[in-house]
Amino acid sequence: MMSPSRREFLKSGLGSTALLATGGVAGFISSRSGTGDMVWQLDPNICIQCEKCAVNCVLSESAVKCVHSYSMCGYCDLCSGYLEPGAKDRDTAAENQLCPTGAIKRTYIEDPYFEYIIDEKLCIGCGKCVKGCGAFGNGSLHLQVRHDRCVNCNECRIARSCPSQAFRRVPAETPYILRGEEGMRFVKQIPSLQK
Amino acid sequence: MKKWIFISLLLFVSLSFTQVLQRFPKPDFQSGYERPVMQTPAPRSLVLEYLDVGVLLLVLSLTTYFAHRRRSRRLIFTMMIFSIAYFGFFRKGCICPVGSVQNVVYSFFNADYVIPLTVVLFFLLPLIFTLFFGRTFCAAVCPLGAVQDVVVVKPLSLPKWLSSVLSLFPFIYLGFAVLFASVGAGFIICRYDPFVGFFRLSGSFNMIFLGGFLLLLGTIVARPYCRFLCPYGVLLNWFSRLSRRHVRITPSVCINCRLCEASCPFDAIHKPTTAEIPEDKIVLVRRIILICILLPLMMVSSGWMISRLYVPLASVHPVVSLAEEIKLEDSGLRTEVSDATQAFRAAGKSTADLFAEAHAVQQKVKTGGWILGGFLGLIFGFKLIRLTAYRRYSEYEIDQGDCLSCGRCFSYCPVDKNGQTIIRLNTEVT
Numbered sequence: 001m002m003s004p005s006r007r008e009f010l011k012s013g014l015g016s017t018a019l020l021a022t023g024g025v026a027g028f029i030s031s032r033s034g035t036g037d038m039v040w041q042l043d044p045n046i047c048i049q050c051e052k053c054a055v056n057c058v059l060s061e062s063a064v065k066c067v068h069s070y071s072m073c074g075y076c077d078l079c080s081g082y083l084e085p086g087a088k089d090r091d092t093a094a095e096n097q098l099c100p101t102g103a104i105k106r107t108y109i110e111d112p113y114f115e116y117i118i119d120e121k122l123c124i125g126c127g128k129c130v131k132g133c134g135a136f137g138n139g140s141l142h143l144q145v146r147h148d149r150c151v152n153c154n155e156c157r158i159a160r161s162c163p164s165q166a167f168r169r170v171p172a173e174t175p176y177i178l179r180g181e182e183g184m185r186f187v188k189q190i191p192s193l194q195k
Numbered sequence: 196m197k198k199w200i201f202i203s204l205l206l207f208v209s210l211s212f213t214q215v216l217q218r219f220p221k222p223d224f225q226s227g228y229e230r231p232v233m234q235t236p237a238p239r240s241l242v243l244e245y246l247d248v249g250v251l252l253l254v255l256s257l258t259t260y261f262a263h264r265r266r267s268r269r270l271i272f273t274m275m276i277f278s279i280a281y282f283g284f285f286r287k288g289c290i291c292p293v294g295s296v297q298n299v300v301y302s303f304f305n306a307d308y309v310i311p312l313t314v315v316l317f318f319l320l321p322l323i324f325t326l327f328f329g330r331t332f333c334a335a336v337c338p339l340g341a342v343q344d345v346v347v348v349k350p351l352s353l354p355k356w357l358s359s360v361l362s363l364f365p366f367i368y369l370g371f372a373v374l375f376a377s378v379g380a381g382f383i384i385c386r387y388d389p390f391v392g393f394f395r396l397s398g399s400f401n402m403i404f405l406g407g408f409l410l411l412l413g414t415i416v417a418r419p420y421c422r423f424l425c426p427y428g429v430l431l432n433w434f435s436r437l438s439r440r441h442v443r444i445t446p447s448v449c450i451n452c453r454l455c456e457a458s459c460p461f462d463a464i465h466k467p468t469t470a471e472i473p474e475d476k477i478v479l480v481r482r483i484i485l486i487c488i489l490l491p492l493m494m495v496s497s498g499w500m501i502s503r504l505y506v507p508l509a510s511v512h513p514v515v516s517l518a519e520e521i522k523l524e525d526s527g528l529r530t531e532v533s534d535a536t537q538a539f540r541a542a543g544k545s546t547a548d549l550f551a552e553a554h555a556v557q558q559k560v561k562t563g564g565w566i567l568g569g570f571l572g573l574i575f576g577f578k579l580i581r582l583t584a585y586r587r588y589s590e591y592e593i594d595q596g597d598c599l600s601c602g603r604c605f606s607y608c609p610v611d612k613n614g615q616t617i618i619r620l621n622t623e624v625t
């Protein structure tokens with residue numbers, strides 16, 4: 001069989017080759033890499049509110065929650081995101097609410113306007129209100145991955161099961177895809193785009 | 196590249212103004228009401244991400260020092276507990292070098308994916324360390340390995356044929372993970388990571404079940420995931436074989452006292468071979484000829500086999516599975532519509548484009564199948580050769596590929612640094 005010295009020689013030769021190969025891979029990958037991080041986000045314009053976001057996150061309380069672009073909200077009295085379609089009364093009674101956990105707070109502002117605020121602690125990210133708001137309202141309610149909760153899995157479990165393929169990786173500096181004026185926040189941050 | 200993301204983002208934002216119907220006008224408040232501000236909590240800061248890389252480097256260096264210089268199982272064990280706590284429970288097992296293989300492959304084949312530098316470093320650092328010092332990463336840095344290592348109670352020694360067969364699985368796993376990552380069908384290593392659910396204290400039933408099963412099995416078969424599944428372990432195994440320095444059982448010279456014989460729970464210690472008649476030249480030549488015929492044959496046949504499976508394999512890709520659903524519905528073979536097809540049709544995209552995209556993915560999987568099959572055939576062939584080949588050992592020696600540098604065997608050796616035999620009363624280790 002192979003003599004020990006020949007084995008050593010072969011080993012060190014292969015070792016150097018492996019080192020070089022690693023260096024080559026490192027070089028190539030570095031040319032593709034960015035110093036920033038990437039995070040998961042869902043595109044609310046593609047989302048169909050299938051309710052999978054509520055159950056498919058690896059966290060038992062989903063990282064996806066409903067957010068509200070107040071700049072787009074009509075502050076409607078007859079809010080189709082808040083009220084059950086055939087609701088008897090336009091009030092805060094639980095049976096009239098679309099949200100299964102009662103996470104939306106309705107407050108009278110002035111005639112005829114009502115403000116709707118999401119209590120994120122209660123929201124489970126089911127998107128029922130989003131569907132309602134999008135169907136008959138202004139579409140100011142939408143779902144987003146909340147980055148204070150998301151653990152940024154290498155492969156997002158919701159992304160994998162999202163029927164509309166609404167999830168994608170986005171740069172961590174612009175971690176939200178928001179509707180309305182709120183969305184401008186993450187565009188304004190980038191100086192090169194302001195010109 | 197980055198610019199493109201931003202431009203598309205900008206486009207999207209401006210689109211969203213027009214696209215979303217403003218059915219009700221913006222209210223004109225009289226009462227001086229101010230709209231609340233939407234909160235947008237930032238992701239984990241980049242500084243912390245780089246801190247993780249720093250911690251990885253530190254723990255790797257310390258473990259290497261503890262294994263090579265201090266030769267202390269107890270110190271290695273301490274690092275292990277730290278890694279479980281930090282990379283496991285605190286960082287929730289993500290991202291880990293094992294999974295980073297897929298990010299690297301994905302970025303190779305997908306120029307649109309900007310792979311974070313931190314991920315590249317997580318992939319490279321353990322490999323580089325292994326190339327110099329053996330698998331000290333596996334010893335105590337990898338949270339998956341560490342969690343299995345602490346549950347080893349009464350390790351059984353597996354028969355050689357069984358561990359040889361089982362050790363083929365990591366190659367298969369790695370091969371498919373690379374195939375799927377390269378065509379963008381997803382990251383299966385993360386999908387079937389058995390311990391991440393445990394670190395997050397939540398997860399699907401299957402995940403928890405698999406993790407629990409492996410941990411239970413791990414009490415008698417030491418580190419089952421590391422030895423018979425881990426895809427990153429394939430690379431580490433290769434690199435460790437070539438490592439410049441590797442831990443040794445004895446600090447100086449082996450006196451063949453047999454004390455360490457059963458100390459390794461991973462069967463990574465070779466016994467000295469009894470003197471045997473050297474192999475006949477003719478037998479050797481005959482075997483080489485056999486190998487020359489066998490290897491290409493195995494490569495081609497397994498390549499053919501896997502590439503033939505391209506249709507079911509490609510359907511893991513979301514675009515392909517969507518295209519298949521659409522086809523089923525269009526042909527009337529399926530009457531109820533799914534969320535996915537509904538969403539696709541509502542978006543008004545062309546089915547022709549979808550089918551073309553799906554077809555492209557399938558072709559890639561077909562080609563990839565040939566390469567993967569060839570690779571697996573080569574590996575299987577080599578394993579066969581190694582089973583038949585006879586290698587002589589004159590003393591108790593570590594198998595550099597399989598050794599996880601865990602440090603268990605060190606204290607069994609009665610020889611000290613200067614070659615003096617010392618009688619130690621306490622050979623118990625954790």
Ligand code: SF4
Nearest residue numbers: 047048049050053162
């Ligand atoms: S899984 Fe996709 S489509 Fe369903 S609610 Fe979440 S983002 Fe929307």
Ligand code: SF4
Nearest residue numbers: 057150151153156157
């Ligand atoms: S990346 Fe993980 S934690 Fe975040 S939304 Fe997806 S599944 Fe949930």
Ligand code: SF4
Nearest residue numbers: 333337340421425428
């Ligand atoms: S073999 Fe894989 S899972 Fe085990 S310690 Fe090494 S890298 Fe981690």
Ligand code: SF4
Nearest residue numbers: 459598599601602604
């Ligand atoms: S250091 Fe290596 S050979 Fe020694 S017990 Fe650990 S794995 Fe086995």
